[in-house]
Amino acid sequence: MPRKNHAPDVPQAEDALFVQSLARGMSVLEAFRDADGALSLGQIATRTGLTRSAAQRLVHTFRKLGYLTLAEDGRGFRLDLPILDLTHDYLRLNPLVRRASPILLDLRRNVRERVDLSLFDGQRMVYAARMQSKRETFFATLVGNSVPTTCTSGGWAVMAMLPPTEVDQILAQASLQPLTPRTLTDPQAIRDQIELARQAGHALALEQILMGEVALGVAIPDASGRPIAAIHIAGSLSEWDPEEFRRRNAPLAAEAVRSIMSA
Amino acid sequence: MPRKNHAPDVPQAEDALFVQSLARGMSVLEAFRDADGALSLGQIATRTGLTRSAAQRLVHTFRKLGYLTLAEDGRGFRLDLPILDLTHDYLRLNPLVRRASPILLDLRRNVRERVDLSLFDGQRMVYAARMQSKRETFFATLVGNSVPTTCTSGGWAVMAMLPPTEVDQILAQASLQPLTPRTLTDPQAIRDQIELARQAGHALALEQILMGEVALGVAIPDASGRPIAAIHIAGSLSEWDPEEFRRRNAPLAAEAVRSIMSA
DNA sequence: GCAGCTGTATCGGATGACAATACATTGCTG
DNA sequence: CAGCAATGTATTGTCATCCGATACAGCTGC
Incomplete structure (x- = not known):
C-alpha cells in the first residue's frame, strides 16, 4: 500500500x-x-x-x-500563543535585530517618522520591527508581514548591493503585481531605481506600497558585504516634498546603518 | 537499552x-x-x-x-526567518488582534502615548502589539515579549475579572520577583490593586516594570465574560501626575475596549 | 599533541508513526 | 424531516521510519 x-x-x-x-x-x-x-x-x-x-x-x-x-x-x-514565544526568541537572538533596535529607536526619535527594519529574504522583505509615528492607516503593522523586494525602497537598496545575476533572478521570478496604481511593474523601471540606489547609497520609493507614502530605504550589509536587511524611514506626501524628504532623512538613515554595522 | x-x-x-x-x-x-x-x-x-x-x-x-x-x-x-511567518499568521488570524488593531491605532492617535495589547496567558501577559510614542528606553519592545501578570496594570485588570480561585492560583505560583524597586511583591498588596481594579474597571500601575512609567490597563473579556487580554496606555511620570493620567485616559481606554468587544 | 569540543555520516533493529476504518455530533439541504 | 456531508474523536494491526550508538573530520585551547 x-x-x-x-x-x-x-x-x-x-x-x-x-x-x-x-x-x-x-x-x-x-x-x-x-x-x-x-x-x-x-x-x-x-x-x-x-x-x-x-x-x-x-x-x-x-x-x-x-x-x-x-x-x-x-x-x-x-x-x-506559544507561537509568539518562538518569535520573541528569534528576534531577541537575531544579532542584527539586537544591534539595530536601540539605534532605530534613536533614529525614530530624531526623524519623528515611521522607522522600520526589514529582513531580506529573496523575493520578500520581511518586517522585523516597526516603530510607527502619527498615523498608520491599517494594521499591516504586524511583525512578520512582508512585501515584495521589487517594490520597496529597502528592496531596491538591497538589490543595489547584490551581484547582477541575483538581481536578474529576483526580477525574473517576481510577480510584479502592483499594490498601488503607481507600483512599478516594468523590470527596466525597477532596474533604473536600483541603479539610482547604487549611486546614491539609498533608495526613494513613492507610493509603491501605499498611496500617499514616501519611503527611504538603506541596505544593511553583513560583514562580507552582502545585503541582509534594510531600514526604512516612511513619511506622508501630504507633509513632505519627496526631494526634501530625501535631503533631510538620507543622511540620518545612512548614519544609522553605519552605527548598526559597527555596533 | x-x-x-x-x-x-x-x-x-x-x-x-x-x-x-x-x-x-x-x-x-x-x-x-x-x-x-x-x-x-x-x-x-x-x-x-x-x-x-x-x-x-x-x-x-x-x-x-x-x-x-x-x-x-x-x-x-x-x-x-520562517519563524516570523508563523508569527504573522498567528497575529493575522487571531480574531482579537484583528479586531483590536485598528481601534488601538485610533486610540494611540488620540492619547499620543504608548498603547499596547497583551494577551493573558496565566502567569504571563504576552505583548502581541505595541504602538509606541515618543521615547522608548529599550527594546523590550519586541513582539512576543512577556511580563508577569502580577506586576502589570493589564494583569491586575485581568485578574479582577477572574474567579477568586484562579487569582489565588496565579498569586501562589507567581515568582513575585521585583522588576523595579517599586514592584509590588506582597500578595496582599497585589490583591488590593486587583480589588481597586474591580471597582474602577481599570488598573493603574506605577513603576511596576520600569521606573518612571505609569500604565493604565483595561481587561478585554471574551464572549463568555472571561478575560483574555488587556490593553495598556503607558506614559511617563515626568510628564504626568498619576491621577491626571488616569482621569484623562481611563475613559478612552474603556471606550476602546468596548469598541473591540463589539467589533 | 592530546582532550574536548564542534558539525557530519552510517547502520541494523524495534519503536512508534502510519492509513484505514468506525463513531458521535453538528449543520446544511433537498 | 430525513439524510448527507461535514465536523472532531477513537481504535487497531502492520511495517516503515525514526531511533541511538558509534565513528569521523576539523577546529580550539589547554
Whole structure:
C-alpha cells in the first residue's frame, strides 16, 4: 500500500537524517499561511497533502504542546500563543535585530517618522520591527508581514548591493503585481531605481506600497558585504516634498546603518 | 537499552495520537527560550534531554525546512526567518488582534502615548502589539515579549475579572520577583490593586516594570465574560501626575475596549 | 599533541508513526 | 424531516521510519 507523500517541495528522498514526522508537522503550521480563519482537519489535510489521519495526529500533538487550539466554536483549529514565544526568541537572538533596535529607536526619535527594519529574504522583505509615528492607516503593522523586494525602497537598496545575476533572478521570478496604481511593474523601471540606489547609497520609493507614502530605504550589509536587511524611514506626501524628504532623512538613515554595522 | 525520555513535562504516555518526533522537534525550538546566542548540538541535546543523535536529526530537518540555520561562524545554530511567518499568521488570524488593531491605532492617535495589547496567558501577559510614542528606553519592545501578570496594570485588570480561585492560583505560583524597586511583591498588596481594579474597571500601575512609567490597563473579556487580554496606555511620570493620567485616559481606554468587544 | 569540543555520516533493529476504518455530533439541504 | 456531508474523536494491526550508538573530520585551547 503506497504511503501518501506529502508536500512535494519538501525534500525527503534518500535523506537518512530527515525526520519526516517533523516536516509534516511543520507543514501543518504552514498550512495557515494562506488561510483566512480557522482550519478544519480536512482543510489541513488538503492543504498539506497529508492524510486526514496524519493531520489528526499532528494537530493533536500540537494541541498538547499548546501551539494549536480548537477554535471557539469547536470547528477548526488556530495557531495559539506559544507561537509568539518562538518569535520573541528569534528576534531577541537575531544579532542584527539586537544591534539595530536601540539605534532605530534613536533614529525614530530624531526623524519623528515611521522607522522600520526589514529582513531580506529573496523575493520578500520581511518586517522585523516597526516603530510607527502619527498615523498608520491599517494594521499591516504586524511583525512578520512582508512585501515584495521589487517594490520597496529597502528592496531596491538591497538589490543595489547584490551581484547582477541575483538581481536578474529576483526580477525574473517576481510577480510584479502592483499594490498601488503607481507600483512599478516594468523590470527596466525597477532596474533604473536600483541603479539610482547604487549611486546614491539609498533608495526613494513613492507610493509603491501605499498611496500617499514616501519611503527611504538603506541596505544593511553583513560583514562580507552582502545585503541582509534594510531600514526604512516612511513619511506622508501630504507633509513632505519627496526631494526634501530625501535631503533631510538620507543622511540620518545612512548614519544609522553605519552605527548598526559597527555596533 | 532504555530509550532516553525527553522533557518530562511533555505528555506522551499512553497517547496513541501523540507524535513523539514532532514534540521532540518543537522542544528543539523551545530550547532557545533561555538561550543567549546560538546553540550547538550538544547544548540542544542537554537542554532538551534528547540524544545528540536526535538533536542532530531534528536540527537537520529544521535546517532543510529553513527554521534553523547554522550560525555565521559555523558553531551552533539559530532560529531563522520562517519563524516570523508563523508569527504573522498567528497575529493575522487571531480574531482579537484583528479586531483590536485598528481601534488601538485610533486610540494611540488620540492619547499620543504608548498603547499596547497583551494577551493573558496565566502567569504571563504576552505583548502581541505595541504602538509606541515618543521615547522608548529599550527594546523590550519586541513582539512576543512577556511580563508577569502580577506586576502589570493589564494583569491586575485581568485578574479582577477572574474567579477568586484562579487569582489565588496565579498569586501562589507567581515568582513575585521585583522588576523595579517599586514592584509590588506582597500578595496582599497585589490583591488590593486587583480589588481597586474591580471597582474602577481599570488598573493603574506605577513603576511596576520600569521606573518612571505609569500604565493604565483595561481587561478585554471574551464572549463568555472571561478575560483574555488587556490593553495598556503607558506614559511617563515626568510628564504626568498619576491621577491626571488616569482621569484623562481611563475613559478612552474603556471606550476602546468596548469598541473591540463589539467589533 | 592530546582532550574536548564542534558539525557530519552510517547502520541494523524495534519503536512508534502510519492509513484505514468506525463513531458521535453538528449543520446544511433537498 | 430525513439524510448527507461535514465536523472532531477513537481504535487497531502492520511495517516503515525514526531511533541511538558509534565513528569521523576539523577546529580550539589547554
